[in-house]
Amino acid sequence: MFKKKQIKANLTMVPVSQMYTPYEPNSISGYGRPVSNTLVKKITDEFDENMVGVVTVYDMQGKEKAPLPYEINDGNHRVHAIRKVLGEDTKLGVLIKPYEDKKLRAQTYLDLNQNKRKVDAVEIFRAALVAQKPFETELWNILQRRGVDIHKLSGKKWPFIRGLDDVKTIYVHDPRPTGLLDLTLNVLKTAYKTADTKKREAAFQRGCLRMVSGFLNHVKQRTDLERLIKTVSSLPAWEWKHRYHSAESLLPEHHKGSFKYAGYLVLAKEYNKNLRKNKQV
Numbered sequence: 001m002f003k004k005k006q007i008k009a010n011l012t013m014v015p016v017s018q019m020y021t022p023y024e025p026n027s028i029s030g031y032g033r034p035v036s037n038t039l040v041k042k043i044t045d046e047f048d049e050n051m052v053g054v055v056t057v058y059d060m061q062g063k064e065k066a067p068l069p070y071e072i073n074d075g076n077h078r079v080h081a082i083r084k085v086l087g088e089d090t091k092l093g094v095l096i097k098p099y100e101d102k103k104l105r106a107q108t109y110l111d112l113n114q115n116k117r118k119v120d121a122v123e124i125f126r127a128a129l130v131a132q133k134p135f136e137t138e139l140w141n142i143l144q145r146r147g148v149d150i151h152k153l154s155g156k157k158w159p160f161i162r163g164l165d166d167v168k169t170i171y172v173h174d175p176r177p178t179g180l181l182d183l184t185l186n187v188l189k190t191a192y193k194t195a196d197t198k199k200r201e202a203a204f205q206r207g208c209l210r211m212v213s214g215f216l217n218h219v220k221q222r223t224d225l226e227r228l229i230k231t232v233s234s235l236p237a238w239e240w241k242h243r244y245h246s247a248e249s250l251l252p253e254h255h256k257g258s259f260k261y262a263g264y265l266v267l268a269k270e271y272n273k274n275l276r277k278n279k280q281v
Contacts, residue, residue, distance in 0.1 A: 010095065011054070011093035011094060011095055012093065012094060012095075012096050013091040013092070013093055013094075014057070014069075014070060014091060014092060014093075014094050014096070015088070015089055015090065015091050015092075016079050016082050016083050016088060016090050016091075016092055017068075017083075017088040017089065018068050018069050018070055019057055019068060019069075019070045019071070019072050019079055019094075020066070020067050020068040020070070020071060020072065021034075021035060021072055021076050021080075022071050022072070022105070022109075023035075025155070026153075026154050026155035027154065028126055028129050028130065028153065028154065029130075030126075030130075031102070031105065031106040031109050031123075031126055031127040031130040031131070032072075032076065032109065032123070032127075033076075033120060033123040035076065035077065035080055036077065039077045040077050040080045040081050040084065043077055043078060043081035044081045044084050044085050047081060047085050052075075052078050052082070052092075053075070053078070054074075054075070054093075054094075054095055055072070055074065055075030055078060055079060055092060055094045055095070056072075056073040056074045056075065056094065056095045056096075056097055057070035057071060057072055057073055057094050057095070057096055057097065058070065058071040058073055058096075058097050058098075058099060058100065058105060059096050059097065059098055059099050060099060063099050064102070070094070070096070071105070073097060073105070073108065073109075073112075074112055075094075079092070102130060103130065103131055103132055104131075106127045106128075106130035106131035107131040109127045109131075110124065110127050110128060110131060110133075113127075120152070121164050122150060122151065122152045122153055122164070125140075125150065125153070125164060126153060138171075138175070138177070139167065139168065139171050139181075141177070142171070142177060142181055142182050142185070143161075143167070143185070145182070146182065146185040146186055146189060147159070147189065148160065148161060148185050148189065148204065149161075150164065158197075158200065159188070159189055159192075159200075159203065159204050160204060161204045161205075161209070162204070162205060163205070163206050163209070166206050166209045166210065167181060167209065170184060170209065170213045173213075173217065174217075180213055180216055180217055181213070183216050183225075184209060184212045184213040184216060186225075187212050187216070187225065187228055187229055187232060188203045188204060188208060188209070188212055188232065188237075189203075190229050191203070191229045191230075191232035191233035192232075192233065192237060195233070195236075195237075198236065198238075199236040199237060199238075200236075200237050201237060201238060202236075202237040202238040202240075202241040203237040205237075205241060206241075207240065207241030207242070207244040207245050208237050208240050208241055208244070210244060210248075210262070210263055211240055211241075211243075211244040211262070211263040211266055211267060212228075212232065212263060212267070213263060214260050214261060214262060214263020214264055215228070215263045215264045215266075215267040215268065215271075216228075217260055217263075217264075218260065218261075218263070218264035218268075218281075219264070219268075219281040222281050223281065227271065228267070228271060231267065231270050231271045232267075234270065235270075240266070243266045244262055244263065244266050247262040247265050247266045248261075248262040268280075268281055
């Protein structure tokens with residue numbers, strides 16, 4: 001029996017073996033985050049039962065085909081540390097919350113974790129999808145329609161983006177389903193769809209995303225998309241990435257960090273080659 005010095009009257013003793021983590025790898029069905037062995041080890045190495053605090057769980061008995069009776073709401077790593085230090089049969093005083101549907105549980109997860117640095121941005125995004133948050137849902141719909149994944153979200157090898165901030169910035173600038181982000185993804189994916197791994201590896205990293213979106217934002221409807229795709233595919237993605245960052249470093253200080261300028265400067269030079277002046281952008 002796990003004995004705390006003080007146990008509040010509203011806590012219920014539950015075996016840690018009856019609690020599970022709401023996380024599913026390579027899926028958007030679960031909204032939690034994977035267990036960090038590093039964090040569990042840190043807790044076990046410095047284990048002090050007085051520092052366990054209150055663990056909260058949802059009563060999932062008979063609900064959603066839950067694998068165990070209680071879903072961990074707060075205290076995931078503490079529960080796993082207790083399992084290692086004291087064993088699976090250890091009973092822990094937990095605050096049992098009544099069952100809520102997955103959307104509400106995901107929203108609570110967001111409320112608890114989105115301002116803590118140690119929570120991965122991808123897991124926050126995953127929880128926002130489960131909670132059906134409009135912004136993340138609309139952004140994900142664009143990515144899905146273009147067949148582009150988010151790294152660590154569903155396990156796709158290519159194409160995927162690593163920087164959520166980059167696609168959010170592009171989307172916020174033009175929040176239409178077929179707007180700037182949609183066009184940017186289309187250009188990059190089409191340009192490198194038959195390229196080998198090395199040539200396309202950086203295509204959805206910050207440099208290329210900002211370069212193409214900056215160019216498209218600058219030229220608006222004057223772009224010949226076929227020509228732009230051909231221009232982009234003419235060089236390996238890592239070369240464009242290098243050119244973009246070099247151009248950005250030369251911008252005036254108040255323009256650095258913006259996707260609106262360096263992308264046009266880099267791509268326009270190649271795009272306009274051999275074009276009549278009236279056709280140039």
